[in-house]
Amino acid sequence: EGDTKDFDREVKSVCPYCGVGCQISFKVKDDKIKYVEGIDGPANQNRLCVKGRFGFDYIAHPHRLTKPLIRREDAPAKGLNVDPGNLMTHFREATWDEALDAAANGLDRLRRDTGKRVAGFGSAKCSNEEAYLFQKLIRQGFGHNNVDHCTRLCHASSVAALMENVGSGAVTATFNEIENADVAIVIGCNPLENHPVAATYFKQFVKRGGKLIVMDPRSHGLKRFASHMLQFKPGGDVSMLNAIMNVIVEEGLYDQQYIEAYTENWPAMKEHLKDYPPEKMEEICGVDAELLRDAARTFATAKAGMIFWGMGVSQHIHGTDNSRCLISLALMTGQVGRPGTGLHPLRGQNNVQGASDAGMIPMFLPDYQSVMDDGVRSAFTEVWESGDFSSEKGLTVVEIMDAIHAGDIRGMYILGENPAMSDPDVDHARDALAMLEHLVVQDIFLTETANYADVILPSSAFAEKTGTVTNTNRQVQMGRPVVAPPGEAKEDWWIEVELAKRLGLNWSYTHPREIFDEMKKNMASLDNITWERLENAAVTYPSLSPEDPGQAIVFGDGFPRPEGRARFTPAAVIPPDELPDPEYPFVLITGRQLEHWHTGSMTRRATVLDAVEPEANCSMHPHSLRDLGLAAGDIVRLTTRRGSIRLLVRADRAVAKGNVFLPFAYVEAAANILTNAALDPYGKIPEFKFAAVKVEKDQDA
Numbered sequence: 001e002g003d004t005k006d007f008d009r010e011v012k013s014v015c016p017y018c019g020v021g022c023q024i025s026f027k028v029k030d031d032k033i034k035y036v037e038g039i040d041g042p043a044n045q046n047r048l049c050v051k052g053r054f055g056f057d058y059i060a061h062p063h064r065l066t067k068p069l070i071r072r073e074d075a076p077a078k079g080l081n082v083d084p085g086n087l088m089t090h091f092r093e094a095t096w097d098e099a100l101d102a103a104a105n106g107l108d109r110l111r112r113d114t115g116k117r118v119a120g121f122g123s124a125k126c127s128n129e130e131a132y133l134f135q136k137l138i139r140q141g142f143g144h145n146n147v148d149h150c151t152r153l154c155h156a157s158s159v160a161a162l163m164e165n166v167g168s169g170a171v172t173a174t175f176n177e178i179e180n181a182d183v184a185i186v187i188g189c190n191p192l193e194n195h196p197v198a199a200t201y202f203k204q205f206v207k208r209g210g211k212l213i214v215m216d217p218r219s220h221g222l223k224r225f226a227s228h229m230l231q232f233k234p235g236g237d238v239s240m241l242n243a244i245m246n247v248i249v250e251e252g253l254y255d256q257q258y259i260e261a262y263t264e265n266w267p268a269m270k271e272h273l274k275d276y277p278p279e280k281m282e283e284i285c286g287v288d289a290e291l292l293r294d295a296a297r298t299f300a301t302a303k304a305g306m307i308f309w310g311m312g313v314s315q316h317i318h319g320t321d322n323s324r325c326l327i328s329l330a331l332m333t334g335q336v337g338r339p340g341t342g343l344h345p346l347r348g349q350n351n352v353q354g355a356s357d358a359g360m361i362p363m364f365l366p367d368y369q370s371v372m373d374d375g376v377r378s379a380f381t382e383v384w385e386s387g388d389f390s391s392e393k394g395l396t397v398v399e400i401m402d403a404i405h406a407g408d409i410r411g412m413y414i415l416g417e418n419p420a421m422s423d424p425d426v427d428h429a430r431d432a433l434a435m436l437e438h439l440v441v442q443d444i445f446l447t448e449t450a451n452y453a454d455v456i457l458p459s460s461a462f463a464e465k466t467g468t469v470t471n472t473n474r475q476v477q478m479g480r481p482v483v484a485p486p487g488e489a490k491e492d493w494w495i496e497v498e499l500a501k502r503l504g505l506n507w508s509y510t511h512p513r514e515i516f517d518e519m520k521k522n523m524a525s526l527d528n529i530t531w532e533r534l535e536n537a538a539v540t541y542p543s544l545s546p547e548d549p550g551q552a553i554v555f556g557d558g559f560p561r562p563e564g565r566a567r568f569t570p571a572a573v574i575p576p577d578e579l580p581d582p583e584y585p586f587v588l589i590t591g592r593q594l595e596h597w598h599t600g601s602m603t604r605r606a607t608v609l610d611a612v613e614p615e616a617n618c619s620m621h622p623h624s625l626r627d628l629g630l631a632a633g634d635i636v637r638l639t640t641r642r643g644s645i646r647l648l649v650r651a652d653r654a655v656a657k658g659n660v661f662l663p664f665a666y667v668e669a670a671a672n673i674l675t676n677a678a679l680d681p682y683g684k685i686p687e688f689k690f691a692a693v694k695v696e697k698d699q700d701a
């Protein structure tokens with residue numbers, strides 16, 4: 001940290017990485033961030049992980065975009081071919097007026113050309129106000145709902161199941177509630193690496209005697225703290241969870257009183273579970289029947305239990321079914337709505353909860369109000385002082401790429417999202433981006449996606465702007481500008497406003513606070529939450545009065561569903577979309593590493609983080625390596641039906657034999673060249689957690 005007193009001002013804000021939402025004090029000298037410290041935010045109580053502590057110098061990286069850019073007429077064909085240190089081979093600098101006119105004119109031309117629709121991807125890295133403006137721009141400006149963001153790749157299936165069965169897409173309790181729990185299930189997530197500060201609360205829980213049931217195909221670091229480690233086969237989750245619920249039913253461990261008071265469809269659920277005895281399921285899920293029984297008894301007999309889950313649950317074609325099972329497990333044991341109980345999908349991006357709440361999704365307006373509801377749409381058009389927009393659900397992330405290939409979408413506005421790295425079967429997505437007639441990209445770096453842009457609008461990093469964000473706990477917090485944006489870069493909300501004006505919209509916002517005030521008009525979740533309150537402290541929604549800091553636990557007296565009842569939705573076992581075979585015998589599982597964040601655009605430009613993890617890598621069990629005649633440190637080639645990458649292989653006993661774990665932050669060995677774009681039918685989330693893969697020693701190594 002250096003000299004801890006060597007600063008001339010301090011700014012309190014929020015970490016820009018994960019959904020934990022740690023509060024940070026930035027220490028600034030000569031308008032440069034010198035170092036940071038964790039402060040006493042509700043989610044972190046002074047703690048930070050390595051990304052929050054050391055991951056901020058990307059802000060001052062020489063590759064920051066500092067001027068608007070327009071693609072040169074004589075530029076080479078669009079492709080992943082721009083040198084970030086020498087942009088002028090493909091682009092020319094422009095004034096803001098020129099670039100905004102070019103961006104708007106291209107989109108406007110397509111808007112007027114009937115049927116050639118424009119779509120928008122926004123960012124969960126932006127503020128709530130910027131997310132709200134983004135969805136408003138697409139809906140008001142283009143008349144349809146083709147607006148989405150990375151929630152589609154992350155927890156869309158969890159939200160689909162929660163909306164369906166609980167009536168709300170957010171967590172029912174903050175993760176800090178684990179301090180009041182006796183038992184917790186952590187499934188399909190690796191909080192030590194992906195939500196490290198939340199993981200510190202999990203470890204404290206174990207230290208004071210709490211029982212931790214970890215369920216994951218990888219026996220990752222949390223195993224050391226677990227009372228039960230259920231290392232199930234990839235794709236075996238629904239069979240495992242149904243078996244656990246079967247035990248609870250067969251042994252009469254369910255909470256009859258709670259079920260009668262607060263749920264519906266229990267008889268059907270009970271009947272369904274008869275087909276899933278542990279002895280029958282152990283072969284399918286790979287977990288010993290006795291261990292399943294013991295885990296079931298431990299959870300069902302606890303006074304207070306919580307369930308946490310991550311993308312290991314959601315990123316499957318049966319992702320919604322996985323979440324349905326977790327919801328059913330909590331409901332049948334009455335583990336919702338009291339201290340130490342609850343359902344908590346650990347949200348990924350710093351503001352993916354807020355961006356979803358703000359309506360940056362194709363089927364919902366802000367606060368998850370359906371676009372198909374005439375009354376809802378007219379409430380928004382009244383506030384927006386504009387005509388109606390489509391009642392048809394818009395296309396989702398992967399569907400938009402398919403629609404480009406089909407010629408149905410010809411233009412896109414992409415703000416802070418990087419589909420040229422993050423989409424499944426990414427060569428398909430890159431080809432789609434190259435086919436667009438007009439692509440406007442707004443970002444802080446020349447991302448892989450910006451390589452394909454016609455117009456690039458340089459924007460601000462999180463620490464350069466004002467705006468609110470909402471973390472995984474439903475805590476709304478204020479982000480503050482710490483340093484000025486470089487060169488001519490602007491705040492995202494300003495760019496959105498200028499673009500909207502050029503598309504003929506009557507926007508006149510001069511500060512994010514005005515946007516927040518407009519959001520409150522149609523977002524009941526923000527009742528009693530004001531900009532002034534957020535200037536002083538975080539507020540958890542729902543907040544029941546101007547003095548209420550917010551409800552950490554919700555649904556203690558019923559659910560926002562018909563008759564206040566949550567629903568049991570039975571889930572049957574369906575196989576993964578693509579099974580291993582003799583040609584592709586291994587199972588590929590993609591995920592994150594502690595030091596890198598998503599597509600790497602920030603962390604690979606953060607000196608300390610990139611120094612710790614500088615190289616693309618994958619991990620396999622040592623026995624799998626031995627069977628293939630490989631050794632740790634070899635360069636291997638991974639090949640699926642969609643493509644091939646070469647990278648270093650590590651030995652890791654946490655990865656089960658027959659599996660390959662692959663982080664997705666490295667452009668030089670982009671994991672998503674390999675992944676399968678098959679979608680969960682409800683959440684429309686791709687199956688990032690299962691693909692059949694071949695592993696070979698690289699012949700050029």
Ligand code: SF4
Binds near residue numbers: 017044053195
């Ligand atoms: Fe940032 Fe998440 Fe780490 Fe907290 S846990 S410092 S929010 S990356």
